[in-house]
Amino acid sequence: MKLWDELVWRGSIAQSTDEAALKAELDKGGLSFYVGFDPTAPSLHIGNLAILVVMKRLQLAGHRPIPLVGGATGLVGDPSGRNQERTLNEESVVAGWVERIRNQLAGFLDFETGRNRAVLANNLDWTAPLSALDFLRDIGKHFSVNQMLAKDSVSARLESGGISYTEFSYQVLQAFDYLELFRREGCLLQMGGSDQWGNIVAGVDLIRRVEGKSAHALTIPLIVKSDGNKFGKTASGSVWLDPTMTSSYAFFQFFLNTDDRDIVQLLKSYSFKSREELEALFLEHESNPGARKAHRSLALEVTSYIHGEETALRVEKASKALFGQADLHELDEKTLESAISELPRVEISRSESLIWVDLMARSGVVDSKSAARRVVKEGGAYLNNAKIGDESAELTDADFLYGRIAVMRKGKRDLVAVIRSTD
């Protein structure tokens, strides 16, 4: 299947400039394209994943990705999709985030092999040396304030309390990035989430004005869950790609717990399996949703390409062991050890309190001891998969498997490992 048709089938296209021309470019191969990521946190999150995957698909089809980390734009703040001014982050902090995000990108795209190996860019490289005067004369001159005001991102903000000159300038900076990459790298396509359409088109316009050439824009749809919420947010916040911020186990579980109604779309968006394979999987899911085969497949694949195959397999095993019917006492030490390795854990010494409620509160899985007590009262408290009914229940020596590990559970799926030091 041709790349464009595949993207259409996967639901990965929201808007684009001249479709026929872009299609032709994509069929030809060797197209340089860029996607910007602003460092607003130390890690990318699941919300960035959809576009990352599309980048990868293009690379696999022979195109050349230029992931750009917004060292400059990250200092200014994108008003798109926000009804409030952002608080500016410290330069040194942003610089640190840029580094971390660079590394994440480097792990996902191929920067090593072939003529279409990815190239990292940082817009600070061309923005920092530019003086304010040069910027105003060379770049600013090409922008009409009337058009800038008409952009959704700006007009929405004018309605809701205003916008600073800083954020108002964002679209100019981003357009300038596209122009620079067009000049430096021959970049002819910028992609992004659908909320980036205005910013991207600003760049296309700038290139046309300054260089007299036409460049392309392509956006992908924002993924929205069936329950109407934005995909990628949980009650406890964003799901990060960095395993130190969202554990591999939590990451895997996030995908495993996908709403049935969303599973088809998520597999289309995030899986690299072929259309044939996916359609077979959809059929299986339809005939036997309880088996959750599609969910497992999605969780395993995504965890695998973000955290590594080895980790993904380990986490999958852990998930199976901990949720299986198997008696925890029957797990051998090594299996148990690896199963709990990704769980939130509480480490205690021999002398510390062993009251279930105390330990649960310490784990952070519940907000307070009162909340932990409530869980016990409501019958959702377990120790090594056995329900406990007494609010003052304490762990005993016998509860520590292999003398040091106990598994507490709250409700159906929140597990906590208690590790007791052996001395």
Add this chain to the structure above:
RNA sequence: GGUGGGUUGCCCGAGCGGCCAAUGGGAGCGGACUGUAAAUCCGCCGGCUCUGCCUUCAGUGGUUCAAAUCCACUACCCACCA
């Protein structure tokens, strides 16, 4: 600049001197059903050394035996008029 209205628990939103940790809805959590899904139903939903105690109704100070509720000032928001 003038006048009027508002600021309540994670969010929305009642309460307008004691019966208020504060009605109701949403979110969230637990249980039942099932499949570590959804829908539905039931329960919970400030904290703690938990038959009691402590801290909350923008902030500060005051009136009162008693305040989220009254008064004063401060901050922020909104509406109408200029």
